[in-house]
Amino acid sequence: MSDGKLSVPNQPTIPYIIGDGVGVDISPAMIDIVDTAVLKAYDGEKKIEWQELAAGQEAFQTLGDYLPKETLTALTENLVAIKGPLMTPVGEGFRSLNVTLRQSFDLFANVRPITYFTGVESPVKHPEKVQMTVFRENTEDIYAGIEFESESPRALALIERLKTEFGIDKIRFDKTSAIGIKPVSPEGSKRLVRAAFEYAIANGKNRLTLVHKGNIMKFTEGGFKKWGYEVAQEYPTFTVNTFNQIKADEGLDAAIAAKEKALADGKIYVDDAIADNFLQQILIKPEQYQVVATLNLNGDYISDALAAQVGGIGISPGANINFETGHAIFEATHGTAPDIAGLGLANPSSLLLSSVMMLEFMGWLDAASLIKRALSKTIADGHTTRDLGGTLTTAEFTAAIIANF
Numbered sequence: 145m146s147d148g149k150l151s152v153p154n155q156p157t158i159p160y161i162i163g164d165g166v167g168v169d170i171s172p173a174m175i176d177i178v179d180t181a182v183l184k185a186y187d188g189e190k191k192i193e194w195q196e197l198a199a200g201q202e203a204f205q206t207l208g209d210y211l212p213k214e215t216l217t218a219l220t221e222n223l224v225a226i227k228g229p230l231m232t233p234v235g236e237g238f239r240s241l242n243v244t245l246r247q248s249f250d251l252f253a254n255v256r257p258i259t260y261f262t263g264v265e266s267p268v269k270h271p272e273k274v275q276m277t278v279f280r281e282n283t284e285d286i287y288a289g290i291e292f293e294s295e296s297p298r299a300l301a302l303i304e305r306l307k308t309e310f311g312i313d314k315i316r317f318d319k320t321s322a323i324g325i326k327p328v329s330p331e332g333s334k335r336l337v338r339a340a341f342e343y344a345i346a347n348g349k350n351r352l353t354l355v356h357k358g359n360i361m362k363f364t365e366g367g368f369k370k371w372g373y374e375v376a377q378e379y380p381t382f383t384v385n386t387f388n389q390i391k392a393d394e395g396l397d398a399a400i401a402a403k404e405k406a407l408a409d410g411k412i413y414v415d416d417a418i419a420d421n422f423l424q425q426i427l428i429k430p431e432q433y434q435v436v437a438t439l440n441l442n443g444d445y446i447s448d449a450l451a452a453q454v455g456g457i458g459i460s461p462g463a464n465i466n467f468e469t470g471h472a473i474f475e476a477t478h479g480t481a482p483d484i485a486g487l488g489l490a491n492p493s494s495l496l497l498s499s500v501m502m503l504e505f506m507g508w509l510d511a512a513s514l515i516k517r518a519l520s521k522t523i524a525d526g527h528t529t530r531d532l533g534g535t536l537t538t539a540e541f542t543a544a545i546i547a548n549f
Contacts, residue, residue: 145470150223152506157193159218163228164200165480166490171228173492173542177515178499180546185510195222200230200241210241216248219473226474226502228495229481242475243289246282249471251464252332253339254280256447256477257501263524264455265533271454273431277349278450279340280443282464284332285364287440291324299323328364328439333371339467340437341379341412350407352376354416355438355446368439369416376414382406384415423449451477458531461497463505472505474498488537491529493519496545518548 145151162171175194182190197215204210219225230241245251256278260271268274292299302323306312315321337354344352354373358366376383382403391399407413417425419442426433426449438446451460462477476495484490496519503512527544528534536544 145223145468148468150470150506152508154190155193156224156506157195157222158502159195159197159215159222159225161197161199161215161225161227161230162202163476163480164202164231165229165482165485167200167228167230167476167480168486169488169490169538170476170492170495173538174226174495174499176542177492177496177545178503178511181511181514181518181549182503182508184549185508185514190508190511197225199227211244219245219249219471223470224472224474224502224506226495226499227476229476229479231480231482243287245473246464249464249473250283250466250469251471251473252281252283253336253463253465253467254278254282254443254447255339255343255463255465255501256280256443256451257461258447258450258454260454261459261520261523263526263528263532264459266453266455268427268453274426274450274453276426276430276433276450277343277347277435278443278447279336279343279435279437280447281332281336281368281437281439283440284327284329285440286324286326287444288325288327290327292322294320294322326361326364328367330367330371330374333368333439334375335468337372337375337437338378339465340435341375342467344412344435345379349412349434350410351413351415351432351434352381353422353433353436354414355419355422355436355442356416357419357442358416359418365419365439372416372437373414376412380409380411381414382411384413387413387415419446422446426450426453447477455532457494458491459493459497461494461501463498463501465505472502474502474505488539489530490538491531492538492542493523493532514549515545518545521548 162168182192197218198207199211199215203212232240258274258276260274292302299322303315303318340352354369356365356369358369387399387403390402448457451457457478460477463472463474465472475498478494500512500516522544526534527536529536529541
């Protein structure tokens, strides 16, 4: 990073983690496609030097550590990395390797672009109307992992302090309740919302929606909404609050005219939505939403729900990014699917589209565009793996994409 921008050499070293389960199938496929696209797009001027890192089940079996120190060191030094799906260890220790990586590098923005590819079966009538990018805060909320087991000494002690020092009398079963803590800060919220705004501006989007549950959780989710609107004041925006004020003073037609003029002037329309209502709206009128900023748990639900609308998480990419330090880990968003691991049946699209995000983050836009267009044509032609209704193996699907370059 230099002056807030990522400086990428023509031959960068990019660490990759194969991943557990079907990682052995999809990671090599992704690398083949990316290498071929980079070669074709830049005629040999640019090339990725891949560095394999150990993590997950195989790392534990061979090295006795799910996330070896050497892996963390390499990720620290190289900034940008990509990984296949990782299993969650059973028992004590890591709650989630994915969460551990996000917290280790303060990857505060989980970015999930959701788009429909023609030819993919969807459970909704008009999946093509879903064109959204979700910015999910990655380091706070209940995913911070601050919780205490039912009837444990620390849970009982914390409940007692809440009762005696803070006058809390709403814990109905105070002898047996497990307790979790939900930290939400203005700093964490604002940097996430700023990243969403920067994305909207860079990609020509004119609507940003803050999704929250502030009607119930006034100071955490409500704080996120408040701080999000404060960030909006730093950008050329037209907020729903202004719209409603004009509507109250001058009528609906005047408010609509003011909004249309603001959008024509290049401003971003900013509104907010209660999380449960938002989950309804993305089914009823998804075309009205473009960029979504939300907290950790909401974002987890929303991004997977949106992925289902366009055909499932098998074609949904993801990235975990710190836009301040430049650290970024791009990842497949689906599970490890151990039942088909090594059989050459897995669909590499999620990891492949994550590599597209990685190339875009690096500024290698020609290679990124080449992959996305070729994948779109391959799917539209019906040349797909079994999960997408086709008959191709992972290797055949990979070859079909490359042929469409």
